[in-house]
Amino acid sequence: MRPFFPVIFSTITILILSAVEILLLRALHRDWWKHAWVRRVSWGVPLTGIVFLSLWTLGILGGLEWLVAVGASVSAAVFVTGVALMLSLPFSAILHTVDRVLRWLRTRRKAESAPDPMRRRVLTTSAAVFPVLAVAAGAKGLANGYAEPRFPVVPLRYPALPPALEGLRILHISDVHVGFFIGLDDLERMAERAAALRPDLVLITGDFSDDAANYLDALRLAAAIPSRYGAYASIGNHEYFRGIESIVRSYERGPIPLLRDTGAEIRIGEASLYLAGLDDPQMISRMSPNFFDRTLERALKDQPSEAFTIALSHRPMGFDVAAPNGVQLTLAGHTHGGQIGFNGRSLLYAINPEKYMWGVYEKDDAKLYVSAGAGHWFPYRIGCPAEIPLYVLRRDSSDAG
16 A cells, blocks of 8 residues: 555645635636636646656556656646645735725716726736646656766864864765655665765665665665765655655665664774664654653764764754764754755745754754755755765865865
């Protein structure tokens, strides 16, 4: 049933959005609804969705990845179009209402002059601007969703950083969501680009693949990125959604160690670098009290006292526990930055319970970086591009490169 959940969810959502769209047109835009092409488009959007949702289902049943990709991509476009129309039509209705009020006032005053056709054209044209701009923004967001991730170089400065860790280059991969919208070929291209950055260490913080059958293949692609000290991973909620037992078996057979309630020490010259892999609560609404306290305590069990410590926590809220416990750096993902942002900050703080959404955060000497994610389970991004950040540890204020 799990592979079909996105199809079922998309079907229900598209039907609801289409019903709302048609209701808004008939109730608030009677002048538009009189046009046959408007009615055809209104019914054509959900019908297109149903056709490609059916292809998506057939692709899953037949194991045809290309058909899954086509069905999922067009279904996503239909979904975004439905949302754009649902949000914009009420604003267009305001101008239509103004037009009707002006006509009523003219009738009440029994004006002798004929109605001004230019005024009506201006109001009608202005009303059409809202859905046009909304659909255009939707198309732009979809295009961005299929763009390859960027690789920002992020300097992280610690005055007390051990000299041996100066200039250490850490590649952070999070939330790739290999599956319907991100394929293994996409991940392979990401790995090839990442290799050019010459990372010393590769860290993965969960939601790596939504396809349990291909999870091991995805791990092998990530492990192919050359790095001096190897690669390590923690898990996220999607690993639980896709079957944690199967995912753990993939890690046991694969080339990348899984840190789940455990840690690993890496000796770098005279310095000790310790990686603490936190577990994930699966669902915040069902999270037990002190969940992060317990998983961090287990992960830090073998931590050397002098080690520079990095916590791998899929959810950013792990930072609230890691920072007071002497963890210098926490790496997280999960939020995707809300996939909508402006000027390097997420625009979805107000509706998301996560207070850390995207970028660098600090508490005293501890730092957190929340990645916007290398992928997504829905291909839409505006002002918040997918990313695979490369952190460079510094003791001073010099630029990283």
